[in-house]
Amino acid sequence: MIGETYIDTYGRVHTISKVLSSGGQGIVYRTDEANTLLKLEWNSKTKEIIRDISKNEKFDEIRLLPLQVNTNITLPQVTLRDVAGYTMKLLDGMESFKEAFSGDNKQLCNNSWLEEMEKQNQKIGEELKKYISSGGMRKRLNAYLEAACILAKIHVSGLVYCDVSDKNMFVSSDIDVANVWFIDCDNLNFMKNTASNTGWSTPGFGAPEVIQGKGNTMYSDSYSFAIALFWTLVGKHPFMGHSVDEALENEDFLEISEEEYACSGRFPWIGDSQDNSNQSDKGLPYENFLSKEIQTYFQRTFGKDGIKNRQKRTTMPEWAYILAKETDHIVHCSKCEMQYPGSEYSECPWCDEKNKIITIKSWKSEVALEKEQWEFIREIKKEIDVPLRILEGFCADNIKECAFRVRISSNVIEMDHFNDKYEFSILTNGEKKIIYGSVKIKKMKNFDIFATQEKNGVGYHLKIEV
Numbered sequence: 001m002i003g004e005t006y007i008d009t010y011g012r013v014h015t016i017s018k019v020l021s022s023g024g025q026g027i028v029y030r031t032d033e034a035n036t037l038l039k040l041e042w043n044s045k046t047k048e049i050i051r052d053i054s055k056n057e058k059f060d061e062i063r064l065l066p067l068q069v070n071t072n073i074t075l076p077q078v079t080l081r082d083v084a085g086y087t088m089k090l091l092d093g094m095e096s097f098k099e100a101f102s103g104d105n106k107q108l109c110n111n112s113w114l115e116e117m118e119k120q121n122q123k124i125g126e127e128l129k130k131y132i133s134s135g136g137m138r139k140r141l142n143a144y145l146e147a148a149c150i151l152a153k154i155h156v157s158g159l160v161y162c163d164v165s166d167k168n169m170f171v172s173s174d175i176d177v178a179n180v181w182f183i184d185c186d187n188l189n190f191m192k193n194t195a196s197n198t199g200w201s202t203p204g205f206g207a208p209e210v211i212q213g214k215g216n217t218m219y220s221d222s223y224s225f226a227i228a229l230f231w232t233l234v235g236k237h238p239f240m241g242h243s244v245d246e247a248l249e250n251e252d253f254l255e256i257s258e259e260e261y262a263c264s265g266r267f268p269w270i271g272d273s274q275d276n277s278n279q280s281d282k283g284l285p286y287e288n289f290l291s292k293e294i295q296t297y298f299q300r301t302f303g304k305d306g307i308k309n310r311q312k313r314t315t316m317p318e319w320a321y322i323l324a325k326e327t328d329h330i331v332h333c334s335k336c337e338m339q340y341p342g343s344e345y346s347e348c349p350w351c352d353e354k355n356k357i358i359t360i361k362s363w364k365s366e367v368a369l370e371k372e373q374w375e376f377i378r379e380i381k382k383e384i385d386v387p388l389r390i391l392e393g394f395c396a397d398n399i400k401e402c403a404f405r406v407r408i409s410s411n412v413i414e415m416d417h418f419n420d421k422y423e424f425s426i427l428t429n430g431e432k433k434i435i436y437g438s439v440k441i442k443k444m445k446n447f448d449i450f451a452t453q454e455k456n457g458v459g460y461h462l463k464i465e466v
Helices: 053-062 112-120 122-133 136-156 218-234 242-249 258-262 292-302 304-308 316-327
Strands: 005-007 013-022 026-031 036-041 085-089 094-096 169-172 180-182 330-332 339-341 357-364 374-379 384-387 402-408 412-416 422-428 431-434 439-442 446-453 459-465
Touching: 013 036, 053 085, 112 122, 136 169, 136 180, 136 218, 136 316, 136 330, 136 339, 218 292, 218 316, 242 258, 292 304, 292 316, 330 374, 374 384, 422 439
Parallel strands: none
Antiparallel strands: 005 013, 013 026, 026 036, 036 085, 094 169, 169 180, 330 339, 357 374, 357 459, 384 402, 402 412, 412 439, 422 431, 422 446, 446 459
């Protein structure tokens, strides 16, 4: 297929340069034109490209669906002339979650802790190197936070994406950036339509009801999202445990993938708090990568109640909220370079290093201090961007916006880049002084700053501990 050309309805010629992803309904290619992708529909069994161009009518309809502004999803641009398919745009320098977080083709990091780990268990040592080199827990959480916000916007519009998987979510290849886009929106539609079809899913990511042919809903979207999230964070499928392994040994022939078989609804998930029969001892314990709080969100989705009653599953707005909290608690260890939730560990659970951290807690000024608004924890480094949610709480529309920046040296703390929607002041010698532009203070263990929103006068009290 590489080098083959296809002509769109405007007469432009597109030459295939690389396979990007493939699924049950078709295959996505990069082309020799920067940022332009081709999606071709095929027969799922024979993999033959469909040449019935009447199927292209649905792609024109997808462009008219009521998506919210700034929803990062690549819609069909132009249909193709002789086959079922279309062109779509994708920002340069992006790769699928599957590719980005596999660690393959990344320059692997190394340190004495990783070398020792590799001596004890070469496979685990190599996997940890790939995990760190592909952004660690922080990039994964940031990417899935953005993906959760995109899906939440889709659901608010009454639409269902239908085919959530790590192949259809794309993220910046730069290790320090987590811009996210969804591709392959062939099945995007109103829930009343998707729920009445037989359903679509990528093998290994389907909700039980979708595998049973009962159609897609926003609840099956959130289920598939949770599978992708768990698989990416932990490195193992949430349903591939002992019970599944035993059942597979007794299966002479499977017409579906092992992961799809595991997702059918007949097995508990590997971390089920009510049924431990399908636990997994492969790889590293999943608890090493998940806080206790996020485990409860997985239990709501994958537990017996979530499998039987779709409405009890964690929704996409809830996933976005918990992922923002998790992201804001991650600490990068200076010794082993692994990352962990600083809200649960006073030292690195991987190597026992006690890292220097900064903790910022906020409250609304008119509310008693025991009712905390948000908490932000980071390892101390040259520059720390504190997200705006430290003041406003979680909001999907400003997940990348900053409240201010902190710089910490051996004896001075400097703060600048203050958000211009607020007036900031600092408490010194019992007196509040307005901060103009930036402020430098002698390094101390604790200090307080205040922020007042200029538009409505709402005030916030922040306690900073270094």
